Amino acid sequence: MAIRPAQGAVFQRLHSAHTDVPAEVDLVLYHDVLCTWCYVADARLEYLRDEYGPMLRWKLRPYPLRPDNQIPDKKQRSVLARHYRRLAREQEGKDVKPDLWTGQDPPASSGPPLVALEAALPQGADLQRELLKAMRRAAFTQGINVSRRDVQLELASRVGLDLGRFVEQRIRAQAVPVPVHLAGRREDDPRPVFARGLENVVGAHHIGLEKTSRIVK
Numbered sequence: 310m311a312i313r314p315a316q317g318a319v320f321q322r323l324h325s326a327h328t329d330v331p332a333e334v335d336l337v338l339y340h341d342v343l344c345t346w347c348y349v350a351d352a353r354l355e356y357l358r359d360e361y362g363p364m365l366r367w368k369l370r371p372y373p374l375r376p377d378n379q380i381p382d383k384k385q386r387s388v389l390a391r392h393y394r395r396l397a398r399e400q401e402g403k404d405v406k407p408d409l410w411t412g413q414d415p416p417a418s419s420g421p422p423l424v425a426l427e428a429a430l431p432q433g434a435d436l437q438r439e440l441l442k443a444m445r446r447a448a449f450t451q452g453i454n455v456s457r458r459d460v461q462l463e464l465a466s467r468v469g470l471d472l473g474r475f476v477e478q479r480i481r482a483q484a485v486p487v488p489v490h491l492a493g494r495r496e497d498d499p500r501p502v503f504a505r506g507l508e509n510v511v512g513a514h515h516i517g518l519e520k521t522s523r524i525v526k
Contacts, residue, residue: 374419377418421455426441431474440470
């Protein structure tokens with residue numbers, strides 16, 4: 310995750326003594342829908358959404374950990390299932406099951422769910438977030454392959470997206486770029502990253518809510 314001041318926020322801070330208007334901060338989350346630690350970080354950051362409200366502006370940016378379209382082999386599926394079991398031991402992951410990777414229909418790539426989110430964004434950030442939550446519930450708690458087009462269309466319809474616009478945007482967004490400053494991170498190190506300016510710190514899943522809140526402040 311990258312955290313940076315919104316445009317004009319520094320000016321607002323310099324004049325904070327003369328105004329009651331709080332400075333706004335952009336929070337950009339580089340994430341993978343199927344990443345276990347992105348799941349944890351997002352759940353913990355929900356507290357910050359409630360605490361800071363409109364002072365924070367949230368943006369999702371795609372970062373696929375498994376961009377290649379290739380069914381994981383038995384060893385890879387075992388590792389991925391282990392990540393999900395570990396997540397299930399976290400407070401935020403109490404309903405998580407490894408069925409996505411132990412079943413008969415594992416995702417070949419984590420790119421398509423991110424494409425779906427990009428396709429949802431023109432209809433508003435709120436609907437995009439609802440689709441994200443729906444895909445994560447399906448994948449993490451029901452073991453459903455959300456990389457499949459039919460699954461995405463069903464979930465998009467459930468959250469209230471206009472399917473015609475969604476399909477059109479999905480065709481346009483056939484691939485998602487990997488941010489240059491995150492390129493090279495490994496699938497076995499899928500930690501969300503905070504950045505303040507050019508300084509990187511540990512992801513929200515690891516440092517906890519209290520320190521994450523201090524970083525935002």
